[in-house]
Amino acid sequence: MGAADGALRFARRTSEDPARAASRWKALTGRKAVGCLPLFIPEEILHAAGMLPVTVWGDEYGDSPASWEVLDGWVFPPVPGLPAEPERFLTEMASGQPQVSLRFTPRSMKVPSTEETLDQVERLREWAGEISGRPASDGALSKSISIFNENRGFISLLEGRLAASPGAYSALEVFWLLRSAMALPREAHTLLLRAALSRDPAPARHFRARLFLGGRMAPRPVMEAIDSAGGVLVGDDLDAGHRNNEAMADERGDPLLSLSRRLRAQILGKTETEVEPSWAVRVLTRIEASGADRFLYLATGSAAFPEEAGKLAAEAGKRGIPFLSLELDSSSRFSEREKEKVSSFIASSG
Numbered sequence: 001m002g003a004a005d006g007a008l009r010f011a012r013r014t015s016e017d018p019a020r021a022a023s024r025w026k027a028l029t030g031r032k033a034v035g036c037l038p039l040f041i042p043e044e045i046l047h048a049a050g051m052l053p054v055t056v057w058g059d060e061y062g063d064s065p066a067s068w069e070v071l072d073g074w075v076f077p078p079v080p081g082l083p084a085e086p087e088r089f090l091t092e093m094a095s096g097q098p099q100v101s102l103r104f105t106p107r108s109m110k111v112p113s114t115e116e117t118l119d120q121v122e123r124l125r126e127w128a129g130e131i132s133g134r135p136a137s138d139g140a141l142s143k144s145i146s147i148f149n150e151n152r153g154f155i156s157l158l159e160g161r162l163a164a165s166p167g168a169y170s171a172l173e174v175f176w177l178l179r180s181a182m183a184l185p186r187e188a189h190t191l192l193l194r195a196a197l198s199r200d201p202a203p204a205r206h207f208r209a210r211l212f213l214g215g216r217m218a219p220r221p222v223m224e225a226i227d228s229a230g231g232v233l234v235g236d237d238l239d240a241g242h243r244n245n246e247a248m249a250d251e252r253g254d255p256l257l258s259l260s261r262r263l264r265a266q267i268l269g270k271t272e273t274e275v276e277p278s279w280a281v282r283v284l285t286r287i288e289a290s291g292a293d294r295f296l297y298l299a300t301g302s303a304a305f306p307e308e309a310g311k312l313a314a315e316a317g318k319r320g321i322p323f324l325s326l327e328l329d330s331s332s333r334f335s336e337r338e339k340e341k342v343s344s345f346i347a348s349s350g
Contacts, residue, residue: 004199007192011176015220018183019067022054025185032072032132040266041077042121042259044144044249047186048136049128055182073131075124111268118260125256141255149248151186154193159235163290165201166210166232171223174233178217207232209346212292214283214312215299219328222298225339229346235290237283280315287321294345297325322348 014021022033033052036043043053054071112120129135136144158177161168169177177196181189208230214237226233247266250258287295295316297309309325316323324345326338 002198003195004197007195008173008176011173011180011192011196014183015176015179018054018179019070021180021183022052023070025052026070033070034073034075034128034131035068035071036075037077040263041075042124042249042263044141044148044255044259045121045125045136046075046128047147048140048144049125049132050134051128051132052185112264114260114264117264117267118257121256121260121263138255141259142251145249145251145255145258147186147190149251151181151190151193152248154190154197155181157197158193161197161201162232163234166234166291167205167207168199168201169196169233170205171211171226171231171233172220174236175218175220175223205232206230209294210234210290210292211294211296211346212236212287212290213296213298215297215308215325216328218298221339222326222342225342226296226346229343231294231342231346234292235287237286280311283312284315284319284321287316288319292321295321295323296342296345297323299325299327 025031026033031050031052033054034046035056036046036053037056041053043055046053051072053075056068125136125141155178158169158174162174177193180192184192209232211226211231211233212235213233247262249255249262252258284295295312297312299309313323313325322345324341326341328338
C-alpha cells in the first residue's frame, strides 16, 4: 500500500468517527478538546492553548449524543443571523460543559469594528487559557497561525489537483480528506494531505460531468451520489471559513490583531452575500476557472441567508452553467429523492 492509499484510509477512519479520533488524541496527549461550530472561529487560539479544536457540523451527532462527551468545552461563532435550529441542536450537546460565544452587541447584520473583534478574540484567548490551564502566549499564537496557514496551503494544492486532473480523486475521497481536518491536529492533517497528494495525478476513473460544489459541507451520501452517477469534483466553495485560503492570517506583527482583522473580514464577506451583487460574480468566475460544467449548491432549510442560492442561480444562468440547489435539514439527511436529483443533474446534457 502506497503513502497516498494509507493517507486516504486514515482520513476515512477519522471522518467516519471523529469523536473517536478526538478521544484518541486526548488519551495520547493528556490535553483537552473543544467543539467548534464551523464558521469563522479563530481555532488558532485554541491550538495555541494546547487544545484540539474539533469542528462539529451536527450530522456527526446522529443518534449517539454520548459520543461527543469527549469534548471539554464549546465555542459558538459570531455570524450574525446564524440559524437558530442548528445552534439549539448543538447547544443541547454542549449542555453542562464550559461554553463561550463570540457574540457582538447589538446582534444584527452590522459588521463589528476591529476593536470589537479584538475584544472577542481576547476573550476567547482568556477562556481557552482557563479551560486548558495553558495560556496562549503571543509566541504560541504566531506559531499556530503559521501551522494553520500551511495547512490551508495544502488544501489549496488539493483543490488545484482536482481542477487540473479531474477524476484523480473520487468525491468520497475528497470528503474524507476535508472532513478529517476537523478532528485532527492541523500538523497531522498537513502530513496526511502531503501523502495523499503523492498519488499519480492521472485520472483514475472516467466521468460524465465536472462538478463544482458550494454551500455547506457536504455529508457523505452527497459524495456517494456524485460518484455513483459518474460525476467528479473539480472545485468547491464550501461553507467552512476556517479552512478557506481567504482565511489566511497575516503572520507578521501582533498575532491577536491579525486574527481580529481576519475575523472582521470574514464577517464582512458573509454579510456581503446579502447585499453585494459582485459576490455571486466572484463565485461563478471561480467556477468557470475550475473547468466545471455543473454547479451543485447545498443549503439547510433554515439557512441564515436564503437569497444566496437565488443569486448564484441567476449568475450561473447568465453564464450557461447548469445549477442545482439542494436543501438539507439541520442533520444533513439525504433522501432517495435528493440522490435521484443529483443523478439526473449529472446525467443531463447541460
